[in-house]
Amino acid sequence: MLELKDLHGGYGKITILNGVNFVIPKASITTVIGPNGAGKSTVFKAIFGLLNIHSGQVLLDGQDVTRASPAQMIGHGVTYVPQGRNVIPQLSVWHNLELGGITSPDQARVRARMEEVMDQFPMLRQRRNQKAIELSGGQQKQLEIARALLLDPRLILIDEPSIGLSPNLVQEVFATLIRLRDQGVTVLMVEQNAKAALAMSDYGLVLELGQTRMHDRAETLLADPRVGHLFLGGHIEEG
Amino acid sequence: MSQFLQVLLSGLSTGSIYALAAIGFTLVWQAAQTVNFAQGEFVMLPAFFVLIGIHWLHMPLWLALIFGLIVAVIVLGLLFKKLIVEPMLPNGGLPLIIATMALSILLKEGTKQFYGAEAQPYPSLFPQTTLHMDGAVVSVQDLLNLVVSLTIVVALTLFLNRTRTGRCMQATAQNPAVAEILGVNTKRMVLYTFLINAALAALASFLISPVYLAKFSNGETLGLVAFIAAIVGGFNQIRGALAGGLLIGVLDNLTATYVTTEYRAALPLVLLIVIILWRPQGLLGTSEGRKV
Numbered sequence A: 001m002l003e004l005k006d007l008h009g010g011y012g013k014i015t016i017l018n019g020v021n022f023v024i025p026k027a028s029i030t031t032v033i034g035p036n037g038a039g040k041s042t043v044f045k046a047i048f049g050l051l052n053i054h055s056g057q058v059l060l061d062g063q064d065v066t067r068a069s070p071a072q073m074i075g076h077g078v079t080y081v082p083q084g085r086n087v088i089p090q091l092s093v094w095h096n097l098e099l100g101g102i103t104s105p106d107q108a109r110v111r112a113r114m115e116e117v118m119d120q121f122p123m124l125r126q127r128r129n130q131k132a133i134e135l136s137g138g139q140q141k142q143l144e145i146a147r148a149l150l151l152d153p154r155l156i157l158i159d160e161p162s163i164g165l166s167p168n169l170v171q172e173v174f175a176t177l178i179r180l181r182d183q184g185v186t187v188l189m190v191e192q193n194a195k196a197a198l199a200m201s202d203y204g205l206v207l208e209l210g211q212t213r214m215h216d217r218a219e220t221l222l223a224d225p226r227v228g229h230l231f232l233g234g235h236i237e238e239g
Numbered sequence B: 001m002s003q004f005l006q007v008l009l010s011g012l013s014t015g016s017i018y019a020l021a022a023i024g025f026t027l028v029w030q031a032a033q034t035v036n037f038a039q040g041e042f043v044m045l046p047a048f049f050v051l052i053g054i055h056w057l058h059m060p061l062w063l064a065l066i067f068g069l070i071v072a073v074i075v076l077g078l079l080f081k082k083l084i085v086e087p088m089l090p091n092g093g094l095p096l097i098i099a100t101m102a103l104s105i106l107l108k109e110g111t112k113q114f115y116g117a118e119a120q121p122y123p124s125l126f127p128q129t130t131l132h133m134d135g136a137v138v139s140v141q142d143l144l145n146l147v148v149s150l151t152i153v154v155a156l157t158l159f160l161n162r163t164r165t166g167r168c169m170q171a172t173a174q175n176p177a178v179a180e181i182l183g184v185n186t187k188r189m190v191l192y193t194f195l196i197n198a199a200l201a202a203l204a205s206f207l208i209s210p211v212y213l214a215k216f217s218n219g220e221t222l223g224l225v226a227f228i229a230a231i232v233g234g235f236n237q238i239r240g241a242l243a244g245g246l247l248i249g250v251l252d253n254l255t256a257t258y259v260t261t262e263y264r265a266a267l268p269l270v271l272l273i274v275i276i277l278w279r280p281q282g283l284l285g286t287s288e289g290r291k292v
């Protein structure tokens, strides 16, 4: 569904990605893990057209979308929830949600989807007229996820959704992602909370120093002692 | 009492015109981190575009006003953004500030060379008559200036809050990175902000010039007042800039009438110092500031 072929890229002249390769199948959840600074978030930016790509390819269902702009990626059915806080602080919850469909020519459909998405996240309906900045961190994250679902994406890139969320909310977010997967959406996620994330994922991907180190079924990675070692801050030994 | 009302109205009237310039100033600051030190000249110049329309192109006033507005939007909006802000911004804030200072001198001296140093009579938009209401004598021009400026502010606020384009402009100003990943055409939104600023400056120019006459040096006070009104208002919101503009206009007129005209020019500066000491986040501002 999504394929990265020997992707090299970085910020300006600084190279961060040194050959990222993977293929992820449709309607699956893949978790990317790796040490801090490995380039996990950078891979997402590369896919979403926010990075200087030096060489390599990004393919979406076989179509070359390398260097497509964020607006074009949205047009291809990809949405992105970056790390950290990503709301428009002074706009209402409702208007933040609306921005998730801003590229769509069919605004009547966007309205309808806003109602549907608020059914999934009832908190948003209760607070629809509040400014986004007034929401708690967890509520803001829910708003961001809801916003990313507005245009029925086929692929959702979600970077560390659990940061700042209570364990209950993390379970809720994971449940949402599983439901999406069951509806046919492909999920690519970065998660610090690697054990819990791999446990609910189909596939896992280990990234180190801007390269794919391991890519396997999630349960295989969970059982791999090298991955366990990595969680404790170590590196994967060659060979 | 009736004199007080008159002074108050005329203060609100000039104050609302200052507010137009101050609002443009804050919009451009928010959208492009540009502190435009030529803002005063942006208000000075469009009146001369109108005079060119009248004197050189022999246009009737209404046409000259439209001509002035269009030229202002192109020169002070589009060209300002493309030729000065875009090339300078990547070098950081300071070079851009210096560039706008240089531009302010260029516009001022250019106008002086081109149109002369004397104040040019400038056609009034409204009848120069007075209304007698309950013993108070009210200038029709003051009243209409206030009504027109406030209408412009209300229209702008409605545009920014009630239209999708307006909300995309707000999103771009408040969090450009997020606006971009949502597919907002952020470059275009920033451009709109510059065009709106130029239009606001032009409208302020058309309203204030019948009062001050068109003079190359008008921008000195106007720019300072707009800057101070923006800071007084908290620098990042429309209603703050509006309140700041009105406050300066009223205080200015009250001191000139009841205290002295001698220190009139110093008043906005005194106000600035008081506000910075007492409420550094601005009159209506909140301390959360800008999230980058």
Ligand SMILES: Nc1ncnc2c1ncn2[C@@H]1O[C@H](COP(=O)(O)OP(=O)(O)OP(=O)(O)O)[C@@H](O)[C@H]1O
Binding pocket: A011, A014, A016, A034, A035, A036, A037, A038, A039, A040, A041, A042, A043, A083
């Ligand atoms: N905007 C930027 N400009 C320059 N370098 C950057 C930028 N963003 C990240 N980097 C660098 O790129 C490298 C990879 O960063 P990235 O954010 O992708 O790591 P990560 O794997 O997501 O880490 P974390 O677990 O901390 O989120 C780091 O060395 C970082 O310093």
Ligand SMILES: [Mg+2]
Binding pocket: A040, A041, A042, A083, A159, A190
């Ligand atoms: Mg990261």
